[in-house]
Amino acid sequence: MKKAIPLFLILILLSGCWDSKEIEEIGFVMGVGLDPAEGDAFETTFQIAIPSQLVQQSSPANKGKPPFINVSSVGKSNFKNIRQIGARRSRTLNFEHLQVIVIHTELLELGILEHILDVYLRDHEMRRRTLILASEDPVKELLKNQLPLESFKAKSIEKIQENYQRVLSMPKLTSIGDISRYIPKETGYIIPLISKFESDEVIIEGGAIINGSDKLVGLLNPLETEGYNRVIGETNQSVTEVKADDEVFVYESYLMNSYISFEHTNDENTFHITIKTEGAIGESWLNQKKLSENKFLFKLQTLIEQKIEKEINGIVKVMQEEYYTDVFGFGDIIKSENS
Amino acid sequence: MKFPKKELNIPENLKYFKNEIVNLLSNSDDIKYKEISVGNNLYSLIIYIDGITDINKIELEITLPLQKMQNDELKELKATTSPESFISNHVLPDMQISTFITAKEAVQGLLNGKSVLLLNEIDTFFLLGSQKFENRSIEQPESEVSIRGPRDAFIEEIVSNTSLIRKHLPNQNLVIENGQIGSVAKKKFSLVYLKGVVDKNTLEEISFRINCITTDNIQDTGEIEQLIEDNVLSPFPQMISTERPDKTVAFLQEGKVALLLQGSPFALIMPVSLNDHFKSPEDYYNRWHVGSLIRNLRYSSAFVALFLPSIYIAMVSFHQGMIPTTLALSIAGAREGVAFPSFLEAIIMEITFEILREAGVRLPRPVGQTIGIVGGLVIGDAVVRAQIVSPIMIIVVALTALASFTLPSVSISVSFRMLRFLLMIAAATLGLYGIILGFIMISTHLVGLRSFGHYYTTPVAPILKKELGDVIFRLPLTIVKKK
Numbered sequence: 121m122k123k124a125i126p127l128f129l130i131l132i133l134l135s136g137c138w139d140s141k142e143i144e145e146i147g148f149v150m151g152v153g154l155d156p157a158e159g160d161a162f163e164t165t166f167q168i169a170i171p172s173q174l175v176q177q178s179s180p181a182n183k184g185k186p187p188f189i190n191v192s193s194v195g196k197s198n199f200k201n202i203r204q205i206g207a208r209r210s211r212t213l214n215f216e217h218l219q220v221i222v223i224h225t226e227l228l229e230l231g232i233l234e235h236i237l238d239v240y241l242r243d244h245e246m247r248r249r250t251l252i253l254a255s256e257d258p259v260k261e262l263l264k265n266q267l268p269l270e271s272f273k274a275k276s277i278e279k280i281q282e283n284y285q286r287v288l289s290m291p292k293l294t295s296i297g298d299i300s301r302y303i304p305k306e307t308g309y310i311i312p313l314i315s316k317f318e319s320d321e322v323i324i325e326g327g328a329i330i331n332g333s334d335k336l337v338g339l340l341n342p343l344e345t346e347g348y349n350r351v352i353g354e355t356n357q358s359v360t361e362v363k364a365d366d367e368v369f370v371y372e373s374y375l376m377n378s379y380i381s382f383e384h385t386n387d388e389n390t391f392h393i394t395i396k397t398e399g400a401i402g403e404s405w406l407n408q409k410k411l412s413e414n415k416f417l418f419k420l421q422t423l424i425e426q427k428i429e430k431e432i433n434g435i436v437k438v439m440q441e442e443y444y445t446d447v448f449g450f451g452d453i454i455k456s457e458n459s
Numbered sequence: 460m461k462f463p464k465k466e467l468n469i470p471e472n473l474k475y476f477k478n479e480i481v482n483l484l485s486n487s488d489d490i491k492y493k494e495i496s497v498g499n500n501l502y503s504l505i506i507y508i509d510g511i512t513d514i515n516k517i518e519l520e521i522t523l524p525l526q527k528m529q530n531d532e533l534k535e536l537k538a539t540t541s542p543e544s545f546i547s548n549h550v551l552p553d554m555q556i557s558t559f560i561t562a563k564e565a566v567q568g569l570l571n572g573k574s575v576l577l578l579n580e581i582d583t584f585f586l587l588g589s590q591k592f593e594n595r596s597i598e599q600p601e602s603e604v605s606i607r608g609p610r611d612a613f614i615e616e617i618v619s620n621t622s623l624i625r626k627h628l629p630n631q632n633l634v635i636e637n638g639q640i641g642s643v644a645k646k647k648f649s650l651v652y653l654k655g656v657v658d659k660n661t662l663e664e665i666s667f668r669i670n671c672i673t674t675d676n677i678q679d680t681g682e683i684e685q686l687i688e689d690n691v692l693s694p695f696p697q698m699i700s701t702e703r704p705d706k707t708v709a710f711l712q713e714g715k716v717a718l719l720l721q722g723s724p725f726a727l728i729m730p731v732s733l734n735d736h737f738k739s740p741e742d743y744y745n746r747w748h749v750g751s752l753i754r755n756l757r758y759s760s761a762f763v764a765l766f767l768p769s770i771y772i773a774m775v776s777f778h779q780g781m782i783p784t785t786l787a788l789s790i791a792g793a794r795e796g797v798a799f800p801s802f803l804e805a806i807i808m809e810i811t812f813e814i815l816r817e818a819g820v821r822l823p824r825p826v827g828q829t830i831g832i833v834g835g836l837v838i839g840d841a842v843v844r845a846q847i848v849s850p851i852m853i854i855v856v857a858l859t860a861l862a863s864f865t866l867p868s869v870s871i872s873v874s875f876r877m878l879r880f881l882l883m884i885a886a887a888t889l890g891l892y893g894i895i896l897g898f899i900m901i902s903t904h905l906v907g908l909r910s911f912g913h914y915y916t917t918p919v920a921p922i923l924k925k926e927l928g929d930v931i932f933r934l935p936l937t938i939v940k941k942k
Contacts, residue, residue, distance in 0.1 A: 137887055171789070
């Protein structure tokens with residue numbers, strides 16, 4: 121005890137407040153956008169939070185002003201771009217609360233995903249929960265202006281992406297953690313696609329197809345995305361419009377799971393995709409009388425099955441014949457069966 | 460008998476003794492004498508100290524019977540070989556009587572409220588139990604309030620205190636061992652324990668340590684606690700002081716020893732472990748769900764009282780990534796414009812709170828409400844408006860303060876409050892790592908600490924499975940049988 125006290129005092133007095141950085145001296149980066157620039161350079165846009173405006177947003181002076189600023193810098197490396205901000209803004213950037221990274225498709229086409237995300241994958245400040253999105257429109261524009269309901273545009277994008285289970289045309293979210301798993305693998309994957317919607321708004325619909333060598337090979341349209349979602353089984357709360365007798369009814373699923381099995385016979389590889397679903401007729405434009413007949417209900421079931429089957433066949437065919445990319449994780453199933 | 464008898468005539472004989480007592484008591488003015496003649500040629504002198512004796516009793520039960528003594532009785536008294544038993548049996552049958560040999564002993568008796576009776580011609584001197592100290596009545600406990608359960612509290616009179624314990628525990632094995640403490644002002648103390656349940660070695664150790672005390676005067680059990688504790692440097696109290704007899708009885712039943720001191724309304728319980736500080740008798744009076752939940756609440760409050768300000772400092776100045784995004788931004792927004800770094804901010808507010816608390820204790824009751832106004836309005840509101848501290852810090856301080864008051868033992872909450880500052884410094888220098896280091900230091904100290912040879916962290920370390928049911932949870936009484 122007598123030795124411990126002076127030792128403790130030495131530890132404290134010599135170290136002081138080393139490495140401490142007060143929370144109000146930090147610029148929280150909420151979103152990052154990566155755009156192509158001239159030459160081999162690219163432009164990074166940072167969305168930095170202004171906490172004081174967030175707290176006093178109701179005050180008349182701040183009304184209508186978004187509680188963030190967007191700062192862009194051009195350079196050949198991410199780190200340089202980040203540090204360049206230090207010469208222009210008072211607060212050092214902090215990425216611990218980074219919500220989204222949006223990458224322009226032109227950059228994805230170059231197949232440099234591994235390098236362009238290197239800082240975001242390996243730096244100690246980065247969190248694996250950060251979402252990755254792709255965009256055909258200039259990302260700088262996408263991050264502009266506040267979208268009502270959320271304080272930050274980046275937060276809005278993140279929150280919209282979280283609705284993927286309810287919106288069929290939106291692919292499952294892809295986070296930094298997912299990307300770090302995908303990159304060393306040879307299989308392809310989908311990055312959700314964000315685009316401009318009307319003037320200020322955004323919409324997440326469709327996806328960017330990335331092949332095994334991390335290169336963008338094409339884009340999924342919303343309908344194809346629905347099929348993709350069904351195959352990977354991320355559609356539990358989805359809504360499906362089905363036509364029956366020239367009228368429409370909506371099938372709302374409570375449960376929709378997919379099981380993929382693999383068979384290797386006669387030197388041919390076969391995958392079986394089984395979809396199990398449970399749900400209700402969420403909305404009906406059909407004749408009420410008919411609905412009470414069992415026979416008619418069975419007919420509706422077949423119609424739903426047919427619709428789902430058609431969508432799945434569509435997306436599998438596109439992947440097999442057009443993009444030659446395995447985005448469903450079939451490769452993983454073979455690996456786990458063989459091992 | 461130390462004075463020569465034959466050379467002096469009767470009144471001189473008494474005078475001599477009277478002078479000796481007066482000298483020993485430094486001629487104090489509150490010593491009163493009463494000379495009465497008994498029969499024809501017998502004189503008696505009664506000495507007592509004014510204020511601590513019952514004058515009515517002296518008048519009715521000593522003076523009157525003496526004066527009524529008949530001549531044949533006097534003769535018998537002179538003739539008898541044991542005047543003490545004659546007086547206690549025939550003359551003063553209602554009195555508590557003891558004899559003494561030296562004047563020093565007589566003075567000790569006088570100081571304890573007894574009166575001295577001297578009879579010339581008789582070689583024996585008597586101490587008569589006529590003491591009457593002013594006592595307050597038994598009231599509700601001041602520092603340990605409970606909603607359910609007995610409402611009586613100890614007072615400054617040791618006999619009433621032991622009687623309270625007897626009342627709550629009419630057990631034939633209950634032993635009350637009396638003794639005297641203090642080298643100059645001798646005060647009565649009692650060691651209370653349950654024979655058969657108490658550990659004999661511990662009891663011996665306790666009496667040994669108490670006997671080693673050589674201080675002139677002991678005012679309160681708090682002083683004894685400091686003189687006999689195992690580790691003087693430790694911030695943790697190794698004994699529990701309580702003013703509740705029911706709490707004392709509960710501890711006695713667990714085999715612990717209680718120390719009572721004349722003039723102190725606090726019993727000292729020993730040996731204790733850390734989790735005893737978290738136990739309140741109310742835990743047992745309420746149903747076990749409530750008892751368990753409240754006890755768990757207390758443990759988490761202790762955690763909050765110890766760690767919350769340091770965690771705040773560590774989070775705000777080191778690990779901003781660990782705060783949820785929305786909260787991080789609102790803390791950042793609230794702290795914008797605050798002049799001090801979070802550590803200074805926390806230190807300022809914690810010290811302010813300690814000042815408020817101390818002032819609240821010292822303030823006389825009629826002006827006590829001022830504390831609320833000063834604390835709530837001036838400190839709470841104005842300090843935030845002046846941007847000296849952020850509103851979040853006020854929440855942290857208030858929560859910490861409230862949490863530290865949930866502990867049923869005052870002394871342990873004080874030690875948590877002290878350690879809090881240590882942890883805050885650790886957090887300001889090394890962040891969460893510093894808090895962990897501090898926690899490890901506290902833990903290593905705790906497992907090494909002992910209270911009268913008993914490990915302080917029992918029954919958790921070393922683990923005693925039988926007693927675990929009454930540590931974190933308070934299992935139903937049907938499962939955990941109290942001894």
